Amino acid sequence: SSVLTQPPSVSVAPGKTATITCGGNNIGDIGVHWYQQKPGQAPVLVIYYDSDRPSGIPERFSGSNSGNTATLTIGRVEAGDEADYYCQVWDTNSDHLVFGGGTKLTVL
Amino acid sequence: EVQLLESGGGLVQPGGSLKLSCAASGFTFSTYAMSWVRQAPGKGVEWVSSISGSVGSTYYADSVKGRFAISRDSSKNTVYLQMNNLRAEDTAVYYCAKDGILGSIRPYYFDYWGQGTLVTVSS
Numbered sequence: 001s002s003v004l005t006q007p008p009s010v011s012v013a014p015g016k017t018a019t020i021t022c023g024g025n026n027i028g029d030i031g032v033h034w035y036q037q038k039p040g041q042a043p044v045l046v047i048y049y050d051s052d053r054p055s056g057i058p059e060r061f062s063g064s065n066s067g068n069t070a071t072l073t074i075g076r077v078e079a080g081d082e083a084d085y086y087c088q089v090w091d092t093n094s095d096h097l098v099f100g101g102g103t104k105l106t107v108l
Numbered sequence: 109e110v111q112l113l114e115s116g117g118g119l120v121q122p123g124g125s126l127k128l129s130c131a132a133s134g135f136t137f138s139t140y141a142m143s144w145v146r147q148a149p150g151k152g153v154e155w156v157s158s159i160s161g162s163v164g165s166t167y168y169a170d171s172v173k174g175r176f177a178i179s180r181d182s183s184k185n186t187v188y189l190q191m192n193n194l195r196a197e198d199t200a201v202y203y204c205a206k207d208g209i210l211g212s213i214r215p216y217y218f219d220y221w222g223q224g225t226l227v228t229v230s231s
Contacts, residue, residue: 031216037153045219
């Protein structure tokens with residue numbers, strides 16, 4: 001099944017832009033979804049189908065997907081954005097749902 | 109308001125069995141695929157299993173296939189996960205999750221999650 005590669009950690013200063021990548025073979029050909037998980041809480045969907053935002057998610061969260069890399073971008077980062085972020089796809093070859101290993105976002 | 113409430117977790121010995129339940133409310137349960145996702149202590153999230161809304165198609169991660177069984181009862185708005193032959197590596201918080209696509213026959217993405225139930229496999 002697909003393997004999704006995320007950087008273990010990303011650090012960013014408040015007010016700056018955070019970029020979290022999700023690498024996979026031809027991932028640009030399939031929909032990628034992103035979740036935010038804060039300590040002790042369940043994950044929350046922040047981006048679906050590459051770039052769509054669920055209601056209630058700030059416009060600061062955006063996504064893109066092309067080639068072998070999907071990207072979650074968080075603009076004007078706030079302390080409250082500090083969390084683990086996971087990308088996710090459905091692998092049609094194996095009929096398996098796959099999560100990336102997760103990226104811990106630290107706000108300096 | 110969508111709510112997902114898991115129950116049934118606990119401490120079980122290796123080789124034992126446990127059945128998790130997830131009671132759903134706030135949406136038309138029978139029209140959405142439902143899934144279980146787990147998270148071992150200090151680790152990332154891992155998909156476990158999914159079941160479609162109508163035709164009852166099921167999907168399993170390789171790590172649990174043949175040991176776990178997912179099912180649903182639309183009369184009770186509940187999805188279950190029967191876990192047999194449990195191993196230490198099955199220790200995790202198990203989350204129930206609702207699919208984001210109406211009428212899906214396979215999982216797409218999860219727009220709502222429960223708060224999870226802890227399963228500990230240890231002697």
